[in-house]
Amino acid sequence: MSIFWSSWITILSFGCWLFILGVLLFVLRNKPDLAEDGTTGHTYDDVIQEYDKPLPKWWLVIFFGSIVWALAYWLLFPAIFPSHFHGLSTVEVEGKTVPWSSHNELYSDLEANNKIFTDNFNTNFLPNPTAQKQLASLAALQVKAPVKSERPSELNDQIDAGIVALAPYVTELSGNQKALMAGERLFLQNCAVCHGSTAQGAPGYPNLTDNDWLHGGKPENILLTLHNGWHVNLDPAQPLPMPAQRADLGEQGVRAAAEYVLSISKNQEKGELDPVKVAQGKAIFDEKCFICHGADAKGTIAAGAPNLTDGIWLYGGDRETIQETIRHGRGGVMPEWETKLGNERIMLLAAYVYSLSHNNVVANAPAAATSK
Ligand code: HEC
Numbered sequence: 001m002s003i004f005w006s007s008w009i010t011i012l013s014f015g016c017w018l019f020i021l022g023v024l025l026f027v028l029r030n031k032p033d034l035a036e037d038g039t040t041g042h043t044y045d046d047v048i049q050e051y052d053k054p055l056p057k058w059w060l061v062i063f064f065g066s067i068v069w070a071l072a073y074w075l076l077f078p079a080i081f082p083s084h085f086h087g088l089s090t091v092e093v094e095g096k097t098v099p100w101s102s103h104n105e106l107y108s109d110l111e112a113n114n115k116i117f118t119d120n121f122n123t124n125f126l127p128n129p130t131a132q133k134q135l136a137s138l139a140a141l142q143v144k145a146p147v148k149s150e151r152p153s154e155l156n157d158q159i160d161a162g163i164v165a166l167a168p169y170v171t172e173l174s175g176n177q178k179a180l181m182a183g184e185r186l187f188l189q190n191c192a193v194c195h196g197s198t199a200q201g202a203p204g205y206p207n208l209t210d211n212d213w214l215h216g217g218k219p220e221n222i223l224l225t226l227h228n229g230w231h232v233n234l235d236p237a238q239p240l241p242m243p244a245q246r247a248d249l250g251e252q253g254v255r256a257a258a259e260y261v262l263s264i265s266k267n268q269e270k271g272e273l274d275p276v277k278v279a280q281g282k283a284i285f286d287e288k289c290f291i292c293h294g295a296d297a298k299g300t301i302a303a304g305a306p307n308l309t310d311g312i313w314l315y316g317g318d319r320e321t322i323q324e325t326i327r328h329g330r331g332g333v334m335p336e337w338e339t340k341l342g343n344e345r346i347m348l349l350a351a352y353v354y355s356l357s358h359n360n361v362v363a364n365a366p367a368a369a370t371s372k
């Protein structure tokens, strides 16, 4: 904390304390002159007269008590030059004893709540010692470098392998009605803002119920998507995941490529198409687009590139929207959840997401899974 803010806090806490003490002493010291009948001589509306009665004892005791308590509080909690004096009281965070500040107190509370959640998860959802061992060793790896982008690639590979190894338990959890209810609640709290409360998505935000996947629909794919997110570290210097093509192809090239995409997608009247452009577009596709979308245009998980032949659209399948996508590129951001929710919650979420499109696995998954 800078000296400025440290002094600011000191002035506020000490100044207020001194001011209140001063006002109280002033009021107690300065007695007004009283008339013989005990009134101060002030009258209101000619009838109401003012007496000078002592303050009630209980009130004074509380008042002086809180002034003394403030002194004790300053010793315990860092309030007087907090940049130098951290207070005498402490809390536990990550097994370490740290000063009692509101920041540390919050983390200490979060840890305590997480422990309750994890214990509940281990006893009620996944009472499997092998799984718990795997979760513990995954957590031990993550602690080494909590933020993915700051991890050495070897550690990242180890962590991803640890995440993938949890996939069978996700399948198991997706058959557990209580786990699905917990997953649904977590989904509504964290994911519905983007994917919708029925997980059916919106333009740019994929539908999670249709079993059509950008990043793969197996439990291990879903786990990795949730842990790591997608396109999380936005770097304007880097091309978008779906790179803008106009500079490269020119406007004619963009239109031709869009015409070809229309021709292979399921939801267009073939008669509307311009066959010359379709042929040009196919040549462009076979040269530039197949790397990510695959030679058959059915998409690849490695690039997160969608299937262009299935009539399911992330951004829209009309001519203008497809042209716009190719012209300026797209880069949907799926946040990472590992640092926010932790491994156990992510498993419940993955089980819930998995159940939405695999309702043959889960007999009583929510009805949304059957639509679209
Ligand atoms: C800020 C908006 C946002 C939030 C919040 C969000 N997502 Fe996403 N999510 C996206 C976007 C955008 C994509 C598509 C990324 C892309 O374009 O490749 C995505 C992709 C996914 C995918 C991959 C879909 C596929 O087709 O492969 C899954 C699974 C997913 N999200 C689940 C979740 C879950 C579970 C949560 C809550 C913990 C969540 N998302 C929260 C925006 C969000």
Ligand code: HEC
Binding pocket: 214, 241, 242, 243, 245, 257, 258, 261, 284, 285, 288, 289, 290, 291, 292, 293, 303, 304, 305, 306, 308, 312, 313, 314, 315, 316, 317, 322, 325, 326, 330, 331, 332, 333
């Ligand atoms: C570097 C890999 C890459 C290349 C090259 C690439 N794409 Fe894409 N494309 C993607 C990704 C990734 C997405 C999904 C973007 C997102 O999730 O926000 C996408 C999305 C699209 C979409 C939107 C689909 C929808 O469902 O709305 C279209 C259309 C498309 N690409 C066409 C093309 C064409 C045509 C080319 C060649 C001119 C091309 N792409 C080249 C990676 C690529």
